[in-house]
Amino acid sequence: MTISSLPPGLILVFGAFLLPIVGPFLRPLLVLALPLLTIWQVWHMPEGASPAFTLMGYEIITVNVDALGRLFALIFSLMAFAGGLFALNQKRILELSAAFTYAGSAVGVAFAGDLITLFVFWEIMALGSTIVLLSADTPQATKAAMRYFMVHMFGGALMLTGIFLYVFDTGGVVLTEMKPDTVGTALILAGILVNAAAPPLSAWLADAYPEASWSGTVFLSAFTTKAAVYVLIRTFPGTELLIYVGVFMIFYGITMALLENDMRRILAYSIVNQVGFMVTGIGIGTEMALNGAAAHAFAHIIYKALLLMSAGSVLYMTGKRKCTDLGGLFQSMPLTTLCGTIGALAISAFPWTSGFVSKSMINQAAANEHLALLWFCLMAASAGVFLHAGIKFPWFVFFQKDSGLRPKDPPWNMRFAMILFSAFCIGLGVWPEHLYALLPFAVDYEPYTDAHLLNALQLLLFAGLAFFLMLPMMKRTLTISLDTDWFYRRLATAIIDRIGTFIGNTDKAIRERTMSGLNSILDYVWQHHGPEGSMARTWTTGNMVLLVTIFLCVYLVFSFI
Amino acid sequence: MIAAHLPALQIAIPLIAAPICLLLRRESLAWAWATFISWVVFALAWMMLEKTLTGGAFNYELGGWEAPWGIEYQVDAVNAFILLIVAAIGAIVMPYARASVNREIPEHKRGLFYTAYLLCLTGLLGITITGDAFNVFVFLEVSSLSSYALIAMGRDPKALTAAFQYLIMGTIGATFILIGIGLMYQMTGTLNMADLAKRLPAVEDSRPVLAAFAFFIVGVCLKLALFPLHLWLPNAYAYAPSVVTAFLAATATKVSVYVLYRFVFTIFGQSFSFDVIPLESILLVLSLAGIFAASTVAIFQTNVKRLLAYSSVAQIGYIMLGVALVTVAGLTASILHIFNHAIMKGALFLCMGAVYYQIGSVKIEDMNGIGKKMPFTMFAFVIAGLGLIGVPLTVGFISKWYLITAVLERGWWPVAVLILLSSLLAVIYIWRVVEAAYFKSGDDEVVVEEAPLSMLIPIYVLTGASVYFGIETSLPVETAAEAARQLLGIGG
Numbered sequence A: 001m002t003i004s005s006l007p008p009g010l011i012l013v014f015g016a017f018l019l020p021i022v023g024p025f026l027r028p029l030l031v032l033a034l035p036l037l038t039i040w041q042v043w044h045m046p047e048g049a050s051p052a053f054t055l056m057g058y059e060i061i062t063v064n065v066d067a068l069g070r071l072f073a074l075i076f077s078l079m080a081f082a083g084g085l086f087a088l089n090q091k092r093i094l095e096l097s098a099a100f101t102y103a104g105s106a107v108g109v110a111f112a113g114d115l116i117t118l119f120v121f122w123e124i125m126a127l128g129s130t131i132v133l134l135s136a137d138t139p140q141a142t143k144a145a146m147r148y149f150m151v152h153m154f155g156g157a158l159m160l161t162g163i164f165l166y167v168f169d170t171g172g173v174v175l176t177e178m179k180p181d182t183v184g185t186a187l188i189l190a191g192i193l194v195n196a197a198a199p200p201l202s203a204w205l206a207d208a209y210p211e212a213s214w215s216g217t218v219f220l221s222a223f224t225t226k227a228a229v230y231v232l233i234r235t236f237p238g239t240e241l242l243i244y245v246g247v248f249m250i251f252y253g254i255t256m257a258l259l260e261n262d263m264r265r266i267l268a269y270s271i272v273n274q275v276g277f278m279v280t281g282i283g284i285g286t287e288m289a290l291n292g293a294a295a296h297a298f299a300h301i302i303y304k305a306l307l308l309m310s311a312g313s314v315l316y317m318t319g320k321r322k323c324t325d326l327g328g329l330f331q332s333m334p335l336t337t338l339c340g341t342i343g344a345l346a347i348s349a350f351p352w353t354s355g356f357v358s359k360s361m362i363n364q365a366a367a368n369e370h371l372a373l374l375w376f377c378l379m380a381a382s383a384g385v386f387l388h389a390g391i392k393f394p395w396f397v398f399f400q401k402d403s404g405l406r407p408k409d410p411p412w413n414m415r416f417a418m419i420l421f422s423a424f425c426i427g428l429g430v431w432p433e434h435l436y437a438l439l440p441f442a443v444d445y446e447p448y449t450d451a452h453l454l455n456a457l458q459l460l461l462f463a464g465l466a467f468f469l470m471l472p473m474m475k476r477t478l479t480i481s482l483d484t485d486w487f488y489r490r491l492a493t494a495i496i497d498r499i500g501t502f503i504g505n506t507d508k509a510i511r512e513r514t515m516s517g518l519n520s521i522l523d524y525v526w527q528h529h530g531p532e533g534s535m536a537r538t539w540t541t542g543n544m545v546l547l548v549t550i551f552l553c554v555y556l557v558f559s560f561i
Numbered sequence B: 001m002i003a004a005h006l007p008a009l010q011i012a013i014p015l016i017a018a019p020i021c022l023l024l025r026r027e028s029l030a031w032a033w034a035t036f037i038s039w040v041v042f043a044l045a046w047m048m049l050e051k052t053l054t055g056g057a058f059n060y061e062l063g064g065w066e067a068p069w070g071i072e073y074q075v076d077a078v079n080a081f082i083l084l085i086v087a088a089i090g091a092i093v094m095p096y097a098r099a100s101v102n103r104e105i106p107e108h109k110r111g112l113f114y115t116a117y118l119l120c121l122t123g124l125l126g127i128t129i130t131g132d133a134f135n136v137f138v139f140l141e142v143s144s145l146s147s148y149a150l151i152a153m154g155r156d157p158k159a160l161t162a163a164f165q166y167l168i169m170g171t172i173g174a175t176f177i178l179i180g181i182g183l184m185y186q187m188t189g190t191l192n193m194a195d196l197a198k199r200l201p202a203v204e205d206s207r208p209v210l211a212a213f214a215f216f217i218v219g220v221c222l223k224l225a226l227f228p229l230h231l232w233l234p235n236a237y238a239y240a241p242s243v244v245t246a247f248l249a250a251t252a253t254k255v256s257v258y259v260l261y262r263f264v265f266t267i268f269g270q271s272f273s274f275d276v277i278p279l280e281s282i283l284l285v286l287s288l289a290g291i292f293a294a295s296t297v298a299i300f301q302t303n304v305k306r307l308l309a310y311s312s313v314a315q316i317g318y319i320m321l322g323v324a325l326v327t328v329a330g331l332t333a334s335i336l337h338i339f340n341h342a343i344m345k346g347a348l349f350l351c352m353g354a355v356y357y358q359i360g361s362v363k364i365e366d367m368n369g370i371g372k373k374m375p376f377t378m379f380a381f382v383i384a385g386l387g388l389i390g391v392p393l394t395v396g397f398i399s400k401w402y403l404i405t406a407v408l409e410r411g412w413w414p415v416a417v418l419i420l421l422s423s424l425l426a427v428i429y430i431w432r433v434v435e436a437a438y439f440k441s442g443d444d445e446v447v448v449e450e451a452p453l454s455m456l457i458p459i460y461v462l463t464g465a466s467v468y469f470g471i472e473t474s475l476p477v478e479t480a481a482e483a484a485r486q487l488l489g490i491g492g
Helices: A009-018 A027-043 A067-086 A093-111 A115-134 A139-170 A183-195 A203-211 A216-235 A240-259 A263-284 A287-318 A334-347 A354-368 A372-398 A412-430 A432-438 A450-469 A486-529 A541-560 B006-024 B027-055 B077-104 B107-129 B133-152 B158-188 B193-203 B207-223 B233-239 B242-267 B270-276 B279-299 B304-325 B328-359 B375-389 B395-409 B413-439 B453-471 B474-488
Strands: A048-050 A053-055 A058-060 A063-065 B058-061 B072-075
Touching (some): A009 A027, A058 A115, A063 A067, A067 A093, A067 A432, A093 A216, A093 B413, A139 A183, A139 A203, A139 A486, A139 B413, A183 A216, A203 A216, A203 A263, A203 A486, A216 A287, A240 A263, A287 A334, A287 A354, A287 A372, A287 A432, A334 A412, A354 A372, B006 B107, B027 B077, B077 B328, B077 B474, B107 B133, B158 B193, B158 B207, B158 B233, B193 B242, B233 B304, B242 B328, B270 B279, B279 B304, B279 B413, B304 B328, B304 B413, B328 B453, B328 B474, B395 B453
16 A cells, blocks of 8 residues: 555545534635645646555455546546635535535546455445435425435446456446446446436436535536546447447437426536536447547536536525526626636537637537438537527526516625636637647647637528527427417427427426436335334334244244145 | 363353352452353363364263264364453453442442352353354353343442343243254254254254244244343343443353354254255345344434444344355354454443443433543544444444445345445434534533543543554454354365
């Protein structure tokens, strides 16, 4: 055990336990210092594996540093810093502690050199994120947290069983590339995909994240799915199945986001959509595609956190979260509007933003492999992203009709956090070479060619045009005004509406069925195992004896037949 | 001289020490005496384990009466290991006991307390060491009667009813075992275990032997608290004095599991036991049901001792699951978990004893903010709790690892997934305590001090062991594997 085998993520994990102990004066300092220290440590970790110790004959490599791991560890710790800054006035210290544990174990995942270390950090992440959710302290959040926990524990169990089998088959625990052709590796893949919000369990993400507090959602958006993306790049690059999974996630996310009214749930669906792009890139599996997936994860964490910070600021200042209740906030929250818009442009892959330099690599990789159909899908999806996240979110929250609300911009620390990430969004877009230098493979790609720019602007402009043309339909929850042309407008709307409603209802039905199933399990458990349940009650001696007698009879019957 | 009579001394010393303890009267003397004896017993157990591991199994004929007429003690890797666990827990708990007993038990009963403890220790060791079936029953009664008395000394009035229920259920269990032994004696004319094993196959299809087996299994499952015959356990553990809970939770049910091993594998034999009734499926279903039902109940408990008691029922499930596999790997996992669980549960109950010592309650709501006030105790609780969950670098992980490997070796996939899912229930119930202790603020007006060193040191010995044996696994794993091979009659 040497210093270099101590995972840098532990700074955050253990530091998190100091937060409730230190006083309110020292706490903000610690909140900012811990992630900075982690960033410094991540940056200075020497490359290579440092075996820590042997456990039951397996070498445990707590830290294995390479470019890919460092990239993710860097963005995770950077996210912890910005998230910490944003959340400084969060009254519930538990949430910050949990978020730091969560972030620290994500950094741990990024450097894990073997499956056991990976799994340990993986589970701490699940635990930490559940507590982040729980600390929102509303009845909905508590219920959502329990459902979230059950889904992740199920994923964890799949993964651990897979790891056991894999170790059984191969005799090694080293984290390395695998093929999903044995039961063990298939289970590992399934476990990772649960965390990536892949179908059929995509619903957990949008179910849980919007229920967290205004600061909790910012943390939640960053780590779980992206850690899954990282592990997928590490273990299953070039698995064809992932292309289909990814494309499904892309369109699922867009469709659901377009139908949604809760501003943070729109952004949550958009996480599924964005992770879909990354998963598709991993499925393509070429160096450029993997570079693209990694770069996109990096860029995505920043702009999605930025978007959720702006949404969080709105929630913090107004207490409202439905698009129909909001609007016109640009007049009194200019900075939040500006930062939210920058985030929206970045997620739409507008040129000179971070989304453009990362996502176009995945598109280019699809083109290079002559996957024409996939390329068209990705292009169509890019337009869809612009529709739901790029325009719909800022339009309905900050512009649109005037809701009459006149909240101020949020406190300084929240503004600073948003400015910091806005700067990153533009900086990475204007000087992409700094991001490219961090990528796992050498980059031979120039984002700013005339063809790329033309293509992107064309796409975005037409998508933008489409949005405003279809605005009546986008305002799903508002009344549509009748006009002389009501006949064809009604008809066209009705058809599109019907399709939308059908998809929406189907998904809602499935989601509600699953979630209410989980809820009824919880209720059942409470009924029988709760303090007054039959399992927990103190039985009378007579009943106990009766039970013993019945058991004896059963055994005797078994013996004699 | 001592070496030759080790097995006899192992039992005779605590047995004779018990009445002497009663005569000592003064509380401090009684405690010192009981502690001294516990350490002697521990040393003897250690010497015996060394002897069996190097020289193999050996017999000792009490009073020179030749077996099968006389009573014989038989020591092999299986029971030497269990003896060591019981003796070690006794030796670790005793230094802790003084402060705790002085706080929880009225002065005039303290001498009796140590006497009962020594008798209980004698009984548990006796059950484990003896090679005579009837002798098992005798020692079972010695240990049970003394433990009823120990539990009834709890401060809470509910301790009395809990002890009474345990008495009824324990007596039924012991009686069933006795009926089983009696029927076997009727059919074979012998009580010596080795002799029984030889003679039973000739009469194994007869109804009395079948009935004997059924009575025995139900009786012993009651004693070892296999779900759903565990109902006596939660209250008994919750309301007993802290020291008693820690000692019994780590040893009493484990010794009963040993009795099950011995009868099922050595006396009746593996082929008879698992053919006559579908014992494999019964044990599998009951252990899994126990793991899930008890862990889930534990989640909703408000009394942490009761919570840990339910967790013990769940852990018994893991131990019995290993038996249900009927393979060397499965039994290894089972025996290993006996050792590992004794360490973790011992540590957890000792922590709760320290909390009770300082605040007079082990209710979760009374423990708000206690992490700041008793940092050392609660830190140990967290570490031992991590073990219970099965986090790597703790003994709990080693247990789970071997159990799951054994389950996969049999190809029982879904069971492996279930085991892993069930550990997550442990995450929840341990978390509830951690949440209260560290993240809820208690009443700052009330001054609570850290537990005294005499309590902290035993706590940290066990907590340290739960980490040490989670990394350096060779002693428990190799001994358990050797014991499993001997039970199944494979290899040396």
